[in-house]
Amino acid sequence: MTVLAQQLVLGLLIGSLYGLAAAGLSLVFGVLKVLNVAHGELIMLGGYGAFWAVALLGMDPFAALALVVPAALVLGAVLFLGLFGFVMRADEETRIKNSLLIGFGLALALHALAVQLWTADERSIPTPYGGAVITVAGLSLPVVRLLTLALAFALIGALHLLLAHWRWGQAIRAAAEDWQAALLTGIDVRRAYLLAFAMGTALAGAAGTLVTIGYSISPSIGLEWTLKALIVVVLAGLGSMLGTFTGGLALGVAEAVSAAAFGGPYREVVGLVIFVVVLLVRPRGLFGR
């Protein structure tokens, strides 16, 4: 029983990062109707950015967020202006197809770049508080992963508040709901798209940082994280960031349960099963509008 409970807790902890990873993908997909399949590579890049900040600048791993997030924001703006912005003129169907092509190309390029810069080895960031564990009711909770969960939740909360109350956050939601109506109310929709994409990339950077701290990264983790994020987006549906975060937690728990019930290899299967079942039973997702 304790073993299962322990697995559930670890599932929740990793699930918070699934939620954070999915939030960026969901924002970009929901607003721009562009599926960025290089989202996982952006997470990977964020992870290496944090790795560098710690290794070269000697920063505290969690403080690296303060460097990685703004840098990712700028990178996102550059990627929108240089690549994804061009598909926005097309109608929705063409837009998704073309964005897939751009995304796959970008994913390959970023993967190759990461192998060049950081080699194909797995890396992680050692923290000063490294292996510290809190024991509650017989469950051991790694301090570092507890912190990543808290930070992931805080970031999602901040994003939620930005979208709800910030002027441009409301503009982004308006553009997501009806871009033509948004134009007719005087909103610069292209700028709203640029902001949404930049924020999505910043979320990927933050997720990557936390993954590197709590777990590990290598240049090839991109696809895996894109898939996890996609499963969570399908499970949770579009339109609510808190819903997306909950979806991430749910995927983490589902993985833990299936690994405990059927054995380790089934951890990766359950997500795909969820993916298919949700699409069949409730295509707009649990919390979708």
Add this chain to the structure above:
Amino acid sequence: MLEVQGLEVAHGDVRALDGVSLTVGAGEIVALLGPNGAGKSTLLLTIAGLLRPRAGRVTWDGEDLRRVSPHLVVERGLAMVPEGRRLFGSMTVEENLALGAFAPRARAARERSLERVYALFPALRERRRQVVRSLSGGQQQMVAVGRAMMTNPRLLMLDEPSLGIAPRLVDAILDSLVDINRGGVAVFLVEQNVRAALALAHRAYVLEQGRIAAHGPAADLLEDPHVRQAYLGPFGR
């Protein structure tokens, strides 16, 4: 103020507008009548900048609008209530209205505009925290007109504001246009309800198959045999 000259617009190979010219002056109410598919919506969307003309031009205070992005057309004082309202359904009444005042010039006048909209439609003040999707069609139309008024326009274009609305509320919407006009805003109205539109308007144009078939003072068009036969029924109802 608004001048349209020789406008030609096509949807693919289908020609929707075929050399349309018209003007709307400051402070005027101008109605645009015509059967379904005549190109009325196309004309409004082209003026607003959402569709690009193949030939002809749209000028506003002498400025060519063809290269101006739609959100900047709004900033220049030309607002539009699109067909079917196109509100942000998951947001509240007040959020929808606030988004109308998004651009800098409108934001400066935001408080005053909001009071004006609530004075125009008192029902909206009571429901300002309500999600728009839960309102009736007529109330939604009030929000749509209100949102456009929040942009602080000098010309308000409306595409079929009475479509799908309870008759009782149609009058409220159309009456509000007179109030809006008294406040110094020109109104360019596309409307199926020809009699009501002509009662309201100073002048009117009739658009048929992409061309202006008739135009003149509203009172004259009411007496025009072609208009009476085609739009007011054999007995002029």
